[in-house]
Amino acid sequence: MKVSVVKETAxxxxxxxxxxxxxxxxxxxxxxxxxESGAGDGAWLTDDSYADTGASIVSHSEALAxxxxxxxxxxxxxxxxALRAGQVIIGLFAPLTDPELTAQLAATxxxxxxxxxxxxxxxxxxxxxxxxxxxxxxxxxxxxxAATEYVxxxxxxxxxxxxxxxxxxxxxxxGVAGLQAIGTARRLGAVVSAYDVRPETRxxxxxxxxxxxxxxxxxxxxxxxxYARALTDAERLAQQQELAGHIARHDVVITTAQVPGxxxxxxxxDDALKEMAPGSVLVDMGSSExxxxxxxxxxxxxxxxxxxxxxxxxxxxxxxxxxxASAMYARNVSSLLLxxxxxxxxxxxxxxxxxxxxxxxxxxxxxxxxLTEERAASVSGPAR
Ligand code: NAD
Numbered sequence: 001m002k003v004s005v006v007k008e009t010a011x012x013x014x015x016x017x018x019x020x021x022x023x024x025x026x027x028x029x030x031x032x033x034x035x036e037s038g039a040g041d042g043a044w045l046t047d048d049s050y051a052d053t054g055a056s057i058v059s060h061s062e063a064l065a066x067x068x069x070x071x072x073x074x075x076x077x078x079x080x081x082a083l084r085a086g087q088v089i090i091g092l093f094a095p096l097t098d099p100e101l102t103a104q105l106a107a108t109x110x111x112x113x114x115x116x117x118x119x120x121x122x123x124x125x126x127x128x129x130x131x132x133x134x135x136x137x138x139x140x141x142x143x144x145x146a147a148t149e150y151v152x153x154x155x156x157x158x159x160x161x162x163x164x165x166x167x168x169x170x171x172x173x174x175g176v177a178g179l180q181a182i183g184t185a186r187r188l189g190a191v192v193s194a195y196d197v198r199p200e201t202r203x204x205x206x207x208x209x210x211x212x213x214x215x216x217x218x219x220x221x222x223x224x225x226x227y228a229r230a231l232t233d234a235e236r237l238a239q240q241q242e243l244a245g246h247i248a249r250h251d252v253v254i255t256t257a258q259v260p261g262x263x264x265x266x267x268x269x270d271d272a273l274k275e276m277a278p279g280s281v282l283v284d285m286g287s288s289e290x291x292x293x294x295x296x297x298x299x300x301x302x303x304x305x306x307x308x309x310x311x312x313x314x315x316x317x318x319x320x321x322x323x324x325a326s327a328m329y330a331r332n333v334s335s336l337l338l339x340x341x342x343x344x345x346x347x348x349x350x351x352x353x354x355x356x357x358x359x360x361x362x363x364x365x366x367x368x369x370x371l372t373e374e375r376a377a378s379v380s381g382p383a384r
Contacts, residue, residue, distance in 0.1 A: 004063040
């Protein structure tokens with residue numbers, strides 16, 4: 001069976017779906033691995049390094065003709081047009097927020113497997129959890145960006161030229177990325193507070209060194225599968241207002257809040273921004289085309305408000321550490337692929353809970369149970 005890696009096409013995307021070590025693992029399972037020439041360039045992985053592990057270096061069209069095509073992000077229109085029925089394509093396709101691409105993939109007749117749909121609480125899915133691996137990288141990088149943008153020190157410094165107090169950092173959203181951001185900011189010497197709408201995250205946040213903030217105006221909002229549920233309009237307003245006081249007392253705010261399949265909740269409003277001191281920094285990891293956790297944040301852009309507050313729209317952070325991110329993603333995707341293979345051939349089985357979770361399209365249809373019309377419609381819903 002031929003498994004290929006294509007060169008990513010999204011602007012700024014530097015990751016690659018397999019690194020040479022992962023090729024070795026797949027070859028040991030008797031898979032033929034094809035790597036599009038230049039696929040690893042962005043992550044400093046040369047064609048030769050892949051060839052040394054037994055991969056064949058091929059053209060774009062040869063890579064697109066494989067039985068299984070691996071990628072990190074979404075396929076572009078040209079790639080979709082080249083797909084044929086019966087192929088399997090694996091990547092991060094965000095089907096909950098991109099129903100159009102999902103429909104296009106279904107129409108080609110491919111089996112589309114989306115790494116971001118893996119049921120994350122199953123013990124056997126842990127090595128395949130690309131959302132966690134990439135969120136870890138993003139959280140780490142967000143803290144570094146915050147430290148770089150902040151015009152004072154993160155740690156307490158006592159020098160002959162004076163004493164610098166440690167920065168006060170607030171992390172909003174303490175999932176995988178938030179916990180990594182807390183740990184990184186702590187290691188840089190900041191004093192870190194954290195808040196999440198799921199109270200069960202308190203002990204995790206405390207274990208990596210944060211003081212957990214509890215809001216009195218909003219109750220717990222844990223949803224299904226370890227995620228948060230969307231807040232009601234009243235809860236959202238109460239949360240925004242109470243958070244504003246906490247935000248104003250911090251020098252740096254890192255936001256990571258997400259609700260699956262919905263646009264990111266707005267946690268830092270224009271009014272809250274106005275209360276922040278000049279020189280404060282926000283790094284919005286929720287920043288996306290759909291809107292972010294911080295009012296006015298723009299993905300990939302850094303803006304400074306009239307009152308001197310810097311807002312970094314931190315989109316695409318894993319791609320800014322492409323070698324580490326590719327190594328982790330490669331482990332995720334190769335673990336999933338090996339899980340799907342029996343005796344050298346794909347053995348897809350949608351009665352298996354893990355597989356049912358990741359298979360999005362099959363035999364010309366959208367087959368994932370979560371992809372109902374109501375769910376897709378909620379993406380553009382008004383609640384923020
Ligand atoms: P995520 O990226 O979906 O969201 C990030 C955080 O934002 C979450 O903690 C969420 O509660 C929070 N959030 C959402 N709306 C909010 C709001 N209005 N205000 C404040 N915070 C808000 O989450 P994630 O990092 O992907 O992880 C989700 C959960 O899944 C975590 O609890 C994680 O531990 C869990 N998880 C479990 C496993 C496992 O069981 N092995 C694996 C991976 C993740």
